[in-house]
Amino acid sequence: MTSTPREPTVLSATTVADAIDAPEAASPGAPWTPVPLLRASGLVKRFGAVEALAGATIEVHTHEVVAIVGDNAAGKSTFAKIVAGVLQPDGGLLELAGEPVSIPSPSAARDLGIATVFQDLAVAGNLDVTANLFLGREQRIAGTPLLHEGEMELAARKLLHQLGARIPSVRTRVADLSKGQQQSVAIARTLLGQPRLVVLDEPTASLSVAATAEVLTHIERLRDLGLGVVLISHNLNDVRAIADWIVVLRHGRNNGTFRGSSATNEELIAAITGATRADGHLEAYRG
Numbered sequence: 001m002t003s004t005p006r007e008p009t010v011l012s013a014t015t016v017a018d019a020i021d022a023p024e025a026a027s028p029g030a031p032w033t034p035v036p037l038l039r040a041s042g043l044v045k046r047f048g049a050v051e052a053l054a055g056a057t058i059e060v061h062t063h064e065v066v067a068i069v070g071d072n073a074a075g076k077s078t079f080a081k082i083v084a085g086v087l088q089p090d091g092g093l094l095e096l097a098g099e100p101v102s103i104p105s106p107s108a109a110r111d112l113g114i115a116t117v118f119q120d121l122a123v124a125g126n127l128d129v130t131a132n133l134f135l136g137r138e139q140r141i142a143g144t145p146l147l148h149e150g151e152m153e154l155a156a157r158k159l160l161h162q163l164g165a166r167i168p169s170v171r172t173r174v175a176d177l178s179k180g181q182q183q184s185v186a187i188a189r190t191l192l193g194q195p196r197l198v199v200l201d202e203p204t205a206s207l208s209v210a211a212t213a214e215v216l217t218h219i220e221r222l223r224d225l226g227l228g229v230v231l232i233s234h235n236l237n238d239v240r241a242i243a244d245w246i247v248v249l250r251h252g253r254n255n256g257t258f259r260g261s262s263a264t265n266e267e268l269i270a271a272i273t274g275a276t277r278a279d280g281h282l283e284a285y286r287g
């Protein structure tokens with residue numbers, strides 16, 4: 001597998017704010033292409049005797065939310081970690097926009113335009129919302145070590161607005177936000193890297209009903225921006241509400257693909273528990 005990094009992106013707070021305002025960025029009308037944004041085929045990952053992934057195949061297009069569901073130990077988080085460059089697969093092929101890629105590290109994933117939000121969120125509670133959004137990407141006034149606070153605040157407000165996030169102030173300490181608001185900050189931060197693909201690992205776990213609804217709105221916005229979204233979740237109601245496609249993993253293998261708009265909890269549970277068997281991959285269902 002060869003690595004195909006994107007052109008490096010030079011970011012500034014204003015270009016970020018402008019980019020998220022740009023009509024084409026927000027337009028849901030960009031053409032759908034037959035080439036998936038990400039295609040992971042036949043993925044294998046072993047941990048000693050445990051085969052966490054045993055040939056799983058998952059693809060996601062731009063403007064699309066693909067949910068991955070499955071019982072505990074089905075291999076969902078292992079898939080997320082491989083796409084995030086945290087783990088290396090023992091077999092299988094990763095393709096981005098039709099090109100084979102390797103993702104040897106989290107920074108390689110970022111260079112390829114892949115952003116992942118894990119359950120721990122990795123937000124800094126002692127810093128405010130703006131500082132969290134720009135952590136590691138701080139904007140400085142040209143020729144000085146001084147931070148461009150005004151520009152960063154402006155971009156932070158626009159980003160959160162774009163996502164539909166309700167945060168009291170971009171100067172609030174993240175530790176003082178609710179769990180749902182912290183999730184909003186973590187998702188907003190991914191946008192600053194101008195990703196093509198966002199992977200969310202259990203973003204609604206342990207959230208209230210209201211906070212869950214807000215996070216689902218963020219996911220819709222990401223899709224409207226033209227991104228591909230992979231949503232890993234145990235919550236079947238959430239995935240049925242938001243996902244274009246639902247891929248069931250069982251023991252590291254595909255066990256059914258369903259349209260989010262028509263899947264029922266009963267058929268999803270049957271696939272998750274192994275009461276029904278289906279190894280067809282998503283491409284076979286699109287037709």
Ligand SMILES: Nc1ncnc2c1ncn2[C@@H]1O[C@H](COP(=O)(O)OP(=O)(O)OP(=O)(O)O)[C@@H](O)[C@H]1O
Binds near residue numbers: 051075077
């Ligand atoms: N670092 C690791 N070392 C050893 N085994 C691991 C490691 N990571 C995952 N596994 C094992 O791989 C299998 C798949 O785990 P994974 O976390 O991908 O499942 P999951 O579908 O995300 O489950 P859950 O919903 O419980 O998070 C499990 O049997 C797990 O114990």
